[in-house]
Amino acid sequence: MxxxxxxxxxxxxxxxxxxxxxxxxxxxxxxxxxxxxxxxxxxxxxxxxxxxxxxxxxxxxxxxxxxxxxxxxxxxxxxxxxxxxxxxxxxxxxxxxxxxxxxxxxxxxxxxxxxxxxxxxxxxxxxxxxxxxxxxxxxxxxxxxxxxxxxxxxxxxxxxxxxxxxxxxxxxxxxxxxxxxxxxHTGMPQIPTTPITSVDRQIAQYVLEDLRDGDCIQLGIGAMPNALGQMIAESDLKDLGVHTEMLVDSYVDMWNAGRISCRKKQIDRGRMVYTFAGGTQKLYDFIDNNPQVAGYPVDYTNDRYIASRNDNLVSINNALEIDLSGQVCSETIGPRMISGAGGQLDFVDAAYNSKGGRSFICMESTFTCAEGKQHSRIRPLLTEGAVVTDTRPMVQYVATEYGKVNLKGATTWQRAERLINLAHPDFREELIKEAEKLRIWRRSNK
CATH class of the missing domain: 3.40.1080.10 (Glutaconate Coenzyme A-transferase)
Structure with missing residues (x-):
């Protein structure tokens, strides 16, 4: 013994x-x-x-x-x-x-x-x-x-x-x-795939257009990143890498479709790097005794310096709302907690600091409240009590079902203009009026 x-x-x-x-x-x-x-x-x-x-x-x-x-x-x-x-x-x-x-x-x-x-x-x-x-x-x-x-x-x-x-x-x-x-035998918790809407697919399509062979992918939690993973699996992209905090089912789909090889990565070459995983049994079976999947502590996976050593790091995350200056809230509705900061800011920062890297904040342009009223997720100012997850200097690309824009280096009037173009048409005139009150509207395209 x-x-x-x-x-x-x-x-x-x-x-x-x-x-x-x-x-x-x-x-x-x-x-x-x-x-x-x-x-x-x-x-x-x-x-x-x-x-x-x-x-x-x-x-x-x-x-x-x-x-x-x-x-x-x-x-x-x-x-x-x-x-x-x-x-x-x-x-x-x-x-x-x-x-x-x-x-x-x-x-x-x-x-x-x-x-x-x-x-x-x-x-x-x-x-x-x-x-x-x-x-x-x-x-x-x-x-x-x-x-x-x-x-x-x-x-x-x-x-x-x-x-x-x-x-x-x-x-x-x-x-x-x-x-x-x-x-x-207590099993593993099964997290079913979130149903994908046509809006999720439209937003994901705008991001997919910007992806290139050899990119290193980080997907956040939610239906839209999952939609993108499924669409990547159906695409002709190749030699993608993975350096992410959460590993989900769509990575297995991308791997099985031959989209992921991790051979173009600068660190952990040939291996999909993550810090925690959650999904259905196919994900746990994929991880089991698989030397091509590498789990690390989160102060490795999410460290800006480490993650950004991979060239072409692409970060894709959801958000709840954004104001016209580019401040992103991904944690609360007003003061009410919904999620948390998680690793979103870690990867927004890491992707931009990666050679050739890109960071995407994605959201549906509207939401419907409990009373059945439609509201814009693009707002003049964040809802009172909302928490800033990503400060405005950090944010790069933003995408809704109406397109995507790059806010890096943009002035306040350019940000307002670009973000209003991403808003639902029913809210654009109101947003322009509010932008005028905030003195950030230049009328270059309206």
Missing amino acids: STWVKEYGKKLCTPDQAVGVVKSGDWIIYSYAANTLPVLDMALAKRTPELKDIQLLAGVSMRPHAIVKADPRGEHFTWDCVHFSAIDRKYYEMGRAFYVPLRYSEVPRYILENLSHVDVLMVQVSPMDQHGNFNLGPTISHYRASADRAKTVIVEVNEDMPIAHGGYGNYLHVSEVDYIVEGG
């Missing part, structure tokens, strides 16, 4: 024994993205009545949590979230979740330097290999930094977790783990 197998046996325990180390006032690094904790979550939820002031650092939830159901008013557990999914947004609407404003690239440093203490790391992993390693599967993100900082490390073993190659920081060794809980 190997040394690592013996050590595994000594640290193996029940879920109740593992969560027994948690005490009131603890900070816990909890579930993130596809690395959920179905077994430990249930065990911790049972302890709700006896615990208070527990801070849980989590984000991009892909499964509901038993601890939230057990504590709907947040009297015992506080959900501190570095990025919202639809589930986290529901917790926020319940008054149960609070956002941590950070660029995604900064999360490891935040854990190492800014948290007063990290008492427990709970993380889902693959079964231990013969060398004593637990693989982190599809979520590398900030777990290496978390393990370095945490006083106690608890792993929940999922027999269905894919084995993800790195990079680095994609595994934990049994020697640095304190408690091991065997979760059995």
Whole structure:
């Protein structure tokens, strides 16, 4: 029997024994993205009545949590979230979740330097290999930094977790783990592809026209980036590279269609680089034991200097609204949290600093509110309470279903003019009047 197998046996325990180390006032690094904790979550939820002031650092939830159901008013557990999914947004609407404003690239440093203490790391992993390693599967993100900082490390073993190659920081060794809980076959969260609309396809088409063979692609979250991925798969582009924060199903489609080779990249040549993945089973199967896919901590993937070392880095992300000066909000509707900064600003910056790189902010020109009224996403000023995700000097290309424009180097009147041309026709005259009031309308084309 190997040394690592013996050590595994000594640290193996029940879920109740593992969560027994948690005490009131603890900070816990909890579930993130596809690395959920179905077994430990249930065990911790049972302890709700006896615990208070527990801070849980989590984000991009892909499964509901038993601890939230057990504590709907947040009297015992506080959900501190570095990025919202639809589930986290529901917790926020319940008054149960609070956002941590950070660029995604900064999360490891935040854990190492800014948290007063990290008492427990709970993380889902693959079964231990013969060398004593637990693989982190599809979520590398900030777990290496978390393990370095945490006083106690608890792993929940999922027999269905894919084995993800790195990079680095994609595994934990049994020697640095304190408690091991065997979760059995708990599956992987399945994130179905968002339905693609004709507007999504039109916006994606404008971006597709600007793509070239050998570009290195970063796609954000949402229907439009996914539409672009599917359209790339159907195109005749070739030798595309991948350096992204999130890996989604459309990358598998692009790979299977022969569009991606990663052979033109300047770093991590031949490998698709990401920090977390979420999608359907075909994505997890694609990652599993695939040496052409490399998972890294987020302070590698999203670092401007590292990402921009790849020439022709193209960043494609969604937004909620933009004002006529070019300020982009991708996080809130007014003061109401919807998402988070995530890595959008990281890649907007990295793409522009890449040789030949391009950054695209994409959005449908309008949205319909709960009362059934149509509103423009292109506004004179951002909605009161809205958060600026991308400052106006950072923004390069903007695209709606009415076209795309480049704002880099444009004056305030040029920005207003170009953005109004991207607005829905029903709102253009009103936007011109508001631009005049703001003294940014020159009437060169109207």
